[in-house]
Amino acid sequence: MQTVKRLPRSAPPSRLDMNDLPQDLIANVLSFTGPRESCRLAVVSSTFWSASLSDTVWDRFLPPDILSILSRTTNASDPDFASNKKDLFLRLCERPILIDGGRKSFSLDKRTGKKCYMISSRDLHIIWGDTPRYWKWVPESDSRFGEAAELVGVCWLELKGTIPTTMLSPSTLYTAYLVFRSPQGGYGFDHQPVEVSVGLSGSDKTVRSVYLDAGMVKRKRLQQERGSGVYPKERGDGSYEVELGDFFTKEGVGEGELEMYLAEVKGGNWKGGIFVEGIEIRPKEAK
Incomplete structure (x- = not known):
């Protein structure tokens, strides 16, 4: 009967310690996650925390054309590309x-x-916007632009904004919003909705109705519709x-112009x- 020789038992593999991994390797891995995930992983260990500060990580989170965008700034005190990339990202957020x-x-x-x-x-195209009887440009300390367009009074309300789709992030679902103030509540909007649409210039667009009366939901207690966007x-x-509506930027699609429209006529x-x-x-x- 043949005797079977037993091989010597090998030593169990040593436990991998995250702190033994090269920091640049961890930084490269973090750069393939996302801003929120990277910050969460930073609390795993001191090594992850150090790696999460690397420009390798945050350079990937910044838009590839960030240098071109920063060159268009109007304020010398705005952040520049020489900043720490994480600080630059957070400041822009x-x-x-x-x-x-x-x-x-x-x-x-x-x-x-x-x-x-x-x-x-x-920068919007506003019908009658250059007629002080209907619209006025007024200083607005709470606005990031330092001014706002005051709607004095019109019976024909129509405005439009456009932006090249190439300025937006690819493969992203965007929502456009009209931002306004209504210190005295406004008038003429309580029962009359306005029509809005978002889409490529020259294309068919879905038109929907929204209200500009800021106090309408509270007065009518329309709690179930607060999150509807109406x-x-x-x-x-x-x-x-x-x-105003949603728009998805398809990757690889040529240049177009996104048009955002609002009217009550x-x-x-x-x-x-x-x-x-x-x-x-x-x-x-996300809802």
């Missing part, structure tokens, strides 16, 4: 910068790092926003008392 002669603002979405813009009222929602700075009633700050475009928030 928390404090929008003015670009294009102060007629637009740029920021980043803190969750995703996607681009966000606001088109100032001065009624204004108060922002942290005391202004209001109302959804059917009711015939006079309306006014709101201060338009602009139109904001940012990634759609």
Whole structure:
């Protein structure tokens, strides 16, 4: 009978210690996650925390054309590309910068790092906007642009904003909002909705109705419709926003112009008392 020789038992593999991994390797791994995930992983260990501060991580979270965007800023005190990349990212999330002669603002979405813009009222096409009888440009200390378009009174309300789709982040679902103030509540909007649409210029667009009366939900207690986007929602700075519509930026599609439109031309009633700050475009928030 043949004897089977036993091989010597090998030593069990040593337990892997995360602190033994090269920091640049961890930083490279973190760069393939996302801003929020990277910050969460930073609390795993001191090695992860150190790696999470690396420019390798945050350079990937910044838009590839960030240098070009920063060159369009109008304020010398705004952050520049020489900053620590994490600090630059966080500053752009928390404090929008003015670009294009102060007629637009740029920021980043803190969750995703996607681009966000606001088109100032001065950069909107407003019917009768150059007629002081109907519209006035007034200083607005609470506005990032320092001014707003006051709707004195019109029976024909129509405004439009446009932005090249190439300025937006690819493969992203965006929502456009009209941002306005209504210190005295406005008038003429309580029962008459306005029509809004968002889409590529020259294409068919879905038209929906929204209300600009900031106090309507509270008065009528329409609690079930507060999150529908049909009624204004108060922002942290005391202004209001109302959804104009959504738009998905397809990757690889050629240059186009995104058009955001708002009008009330059917009711015939006079309306006014709101201060338009602009139109904001940012990634759609999960419900």
